[in-house]
Amino acid sequence: MIDKLQGWYAWPFFSVLPRVHKGLATAWWALIVVRGALPAVLTVAVAALLSAVQRQDSLVPPLAAVSVVFLLMQLLAPVHAQTGASLGDWLSSWLHDKLAEATTKPSGLAHLESRELTDRLTMARDFDLGISGPPMSISIGLISGGLVEAMTGLSQASVLFAFAWWAPPLVAGAWLATHWLLRESGGWDRGAQEVLDAQRRAEYTYRLAVDAPAAKELRIFGLGRWTVGRFAAERRRMIELRWQATRLRQRPLLRVVLVVVTANAVVFWAIAREAASGALDIGQVAMFALAAVGASGIAFGGINWALPPTAESVTAVLGLSEAMEETGRLVSGNRSAEGGPAAYVRLKELGFSYPGSTKPVFDGLDVTIEAGTSLAVVGVNGAGKTTLAKLLCRLYDPTSGAIEVDGVDLRDLDLESWRSRVTAVFQDFVRYQLPLRDNVSLHDTSDDVIRAALADAGAKDLAELDTVLSRGYDDGTDLSGGQWQRVAVARALCAVRLGAGLVILDEPTAQLDVRGEAEIFERILEATRGVTTVLISHRFSTVRHADRICVLEEGRVVELGTHAELMAARGRYRHLYDLQASRFAESPVSGDDCTDLEVVE
């Protein structure tokens, strides 16, 4: 029985409520029971009143009972609504915590880039987005309504025990059968791919419409109407899907009518017979008739519509925590990375494919980076440069081969210890809505170090350290793309000042103008002198200053050497370099150190 209950789809929802807020959950359940019982008490009180009228007894006690019960029914409804809304808010916030934990806890990235898990995340987030259902504080109200109705039905049915032992199971059973007979009409499969796709597209177009980053393009390309139209179409699709799933089916409906009418006819006929024989007085007839009618609350209704989407959200969040932990988990080694890399970092016969993809990004990539030197990585779009950065940070593990740091496999190093040795500027670096100081270092770093790092990145006069880098705050400010990039570079250079041993720079100057780029690159070189550096860049003017350069192609290193060596070799690097230089020569600005074109083969 307990196993069966735990297997019930709504079990996770009900079982988390006391964990979310014990007091509110207890009050919520208590109110369901009390509010569910009151209509039966009212039925009995009304019957007593009628009997008292017939017998010409004092009407005061039954009238008082009717009034008290009626008053309680009126009072408890808003109290219950408030309790439910509050419990819903607590549940929402608990689920948010769980989701934030599920997405951030795994040390790898695979859980955030897997299609299956992002679909499940879309479904799980619906309690918050309210795209396919109301928010939790409202849903809980609908669920309480359904539960109170069902409790009312049960308590009314139990009044019929006073009439005949067989009446309550007959009437309650008939109404309960409606759940089973109409089960297909009750829920819609929110996990169905069609629903998830519509939900994802609806959310995406909604974000396009309301978030600032897309605002420029929506206007320039005249996409406003298209976005709103598409959002409306996806929402309509979801409403249609829900309507199709919840429409009452004709044949089961006929069976329901037959079962319910038969059961009620038997009970009402029996009541009528007893009344005609004089065995029941008017009060009893009214009580049993009202009870039989009130038992209908058990029927298929509110609860079957309100409960599934809410319960599924909870199940999805709980299931997601486990699945994300499993998919994104990287097993940490236990060797310290302190002081590394002291001799070299070697990418040894490295093979890698993204989870779910059969196409290898790397296939036998082999290169050694001497500690304290810089290696530039070049290659056409999609050659795997950013993927290499992710592997070096150990955000993924290689599918074959290994990354070795001073002869130790990265997987044998303590993950936290390794991450504390690495710093990076990613192409999609984060613009934290925090003071400038915290954008450079969120650790307890002295202002002197922060100022020095900002100076290294050519960003010393951007703003006060306490100025929040967002217009959404009083005295906040925003920065241009290039200024933000300098802040991201300062973040990495600050980590270098604090002792990081490996610096990964993925297009660190992509948003800077040519002069800014040349200037900042000098500074980066100066600040990272003697630190192992991997520099990814499309700009050959930047790349040429690295100690060595490797060209990636088809998942392997096809050329490796200094700028001069590779130019002399007249191979792939020379070809790409000349391609940029010739395109640059056609542009109005020129200068040997300012080649500024992206290589697109």
Ligand SMILES: Nc1ncnc2c1ncn2[C@@H]1O[C@H](COP(=O)(O)OP(=O)(O)OP(=O)(O)O)[C@@H](O)[C@H]1O
């Ligand atoms: N999360 C992912 N899941 C599956 N495939 C991916 C993922 N990220 C990248 N890829 C694929 O891996 C390959 C290498 O991508 P990567 O971003 O490393 O290239 P890149 O050399 O940095 O490109 P660019 O110069 O355009 O920045 C590409 O074919 C890309 O489509």
